[in-house]
Amino acid sequence: MKYAIVFTILTAGLSLAQPHRHAHRHAHVDKRSPTADVVNVPGPTVVVFELNGKTISESDVQQGLKNGTLKWAGDGAFSVAPSSTVASSTSAPSPIISSAKPTSTSIYVAPTSSTSVAASTSAAASSVAPSSANAAPSAASYSGSSLPDANNVEADFPDGELDCSTFPSDHGAVSVEWMGLGGWTGIQQPGSSGDGGFDDIMTVTSQTCSNGNCCTEGSFCSYACPAGYQKSQWPTKQGATGQSVGGIQCVNGKLRLTNPSLSKKLCMTGTEKVSVQIVNKMSQNAAVCRTDYPGTEGETVPLDAQPGTTSNLTCPDGAHYYNWKGAPTSAQYYVNPKGVSVKDACQWGTAARPWGNFAPLNLGVGYSAGSAWLSIFQNAPTTDAKLDFSIEIVGNHGGYENLSGRCKYENGQYCSGEHYESCSKTTGCTISVSSGSATFIFSS
Structure with missing residues (x-):
């Protein structure tokens, strides 16, 4: 006998007693226990999430819990039938964060050296089973680039003219x-x-x-x-x-x-001081998803790196982009296993597949203090899954002369040093570049 469980999700800050009938819709991620209506039914366990009387998806729940707009109803802990799995939401790590340890996951402070740095996180580790990076994309995956072309990207926006029902x-x-x-x-x-x-x-x-x-x-x-x-x-x-x-x-x-x-x-565009690209040398696409920040902070901004192509990668200039409480911010990109479409990759996922917020690896990219700072690091503690291809940062003309050091991910390890002699399975690497170009090379 298994259980059908309905998790009631309350908007964050909702008073249980509601003495004044004012429902607050946001607070910091304050996980409270979901109220569970348990009914004995035959067959597999079914988990249903409910918001204000309407059923919502697990991915929407994960996004809301992460950015603080949702919380569990109840007193703090929940239990499910043994055959059911509910992944707890975790904040995405940032390769470099300020010493003040803000709750935002995209705060960027330039390091004082170009040595390897460990990925940091503002959330406690979640207990998630490792996922295989060899899972196949869904049958609904797009073939070729699934992203529409951009139109009039350099034109001024007609402020106040388009109806809100019109996507621009x-x-x-x-x-x-x-x-x-x-x-x-x-x-x-x-x-x-x-x-x-x-x-x-x-x-x-x-x-x-x-x-x-x-x-x-x-x-x-x-x-x-x-x-x-x-x-x-x-x-x-x-x-x-x-x-x-x-x-x-x-x-x-x-x-x-x-x-x-x-x-x-x-x-x-980002900074004009340094040019940053991705070159995909593989025979399959690689979905790279940027965090939508400022905003919901979901990994929903897609870049579809097709085989044999070069793609520009935006490097925000900390002095001329979004600041969080006065601190400059960088961009964080989730790198998914090869062959996974952006449709599958650039949205909230589950621990069952190493896609989306469970992608194995992150890239950190930002310009501050006269240099672009580029990082490759594990998406910890969300997952310990390993990416199924290699990534190396190279400089002008494929060399290293304009880079502060070397940084590469290969065979499950993050390596630095002149001959890549310093490697770790958990600690990422960071380099800086003050001029010219820097390229993330994706290769099998």
């Missing part, structure tokens, strides 16, 4: 249809706003959209940009307790820029 694919944004949000990578709805910032921030799920229209009045709607570009829009006012908020906003039924002083375009 003709104005530089790349539609991410598999998220089920009308092309948006993530949508946030602040419940309140004060001098200290937004509070009660709810993450919109595909199941809660009305007739497919997800970017509704007051929402901040985030989007992907083509390779070599990054989102330029986020409001000056951010979360009251450190939550990040990103995207353009639906105001009076029209899409409005939220950061026009930075750019009147939806997408912008």
Whole structure:
């Protein structure tokens, strides 16, 4: 006999007694126990997640728990039948974080040397069984590049002219249809706003959209940009307790820029001081997914590195991009096993497959203090799965002269040193480059 379990998910901060009938929709990740309605049924265990009376997917639950917009209802712990597995949400690691250890996972501070550094995390390790990196992509995977071309990426956005139901694919944004949000990578709805910032921030799920229209009045709607570009829009006012908020906003039924002083375009390039690329020398694609930050912080911004191609990789300039409480931020990319489509890879996954937030490996990329800092590191503690191909950072003309050192992942190890003599299965590596180019070489 097994159990059908319904996990009721409350929006974060909801008072159980609700004496004033004011439901708060956001707080820090405050996991509370789900209330479980247990019914004896034959057959396999079924896990259902419910939000405000509507069923939502496990991936939406994981995203909400990670970014703090959801919490478990109840008193803190939950149990499931032995045959059922529910993966606990973990924060993605950042290769370099400030000594203040903020809760944000994308804070970037340049290291004082180019020696190898261990990947850090703001979350406690989750107990997750190792996954094989050889799992095959789903039958629904796209063949070839599944990303639409960007249109008019260099044109100014028609601020206040497009209806909120219109995704701005003709104005530089790349539609991410598999998220089920009308092309948006993530949508946030602040419940309140004060001098200290937004509070009660709810993450919109595909199941809660009305007739497919997800970017509704007051929402901040985030989007992907083509390779070599990054989102330029986020409001000056951010979360009251450190939550990040990103995207353009639906105001009076029209899409409005939220950061026009930075750019009147939806997408912008990173630093011009250093050029960063990915070269895929394999016979299969490699899905590389950037964290949507500022925003929901899901790994939903896709780059589809096709076989035999070179792709630009955006390197944010810390002095001219999003700052979290005054600290510059870098970009974090999740690298998935070869052959997995961006549709499967660039969204929240499960421990059953090393995709999405369970991808084996991360790249850290950012420009600060006169140099670009590039890292390769394990996606710990989320997974100890190993990537099934090699990655090496090379400099101008395939050499190393303009790099501060060497950094490579191969056969499950992260190696540095002049002859790659210093290797570790757990500790990543970082190099810096002040000019010229740096390339991540993907090879079998």
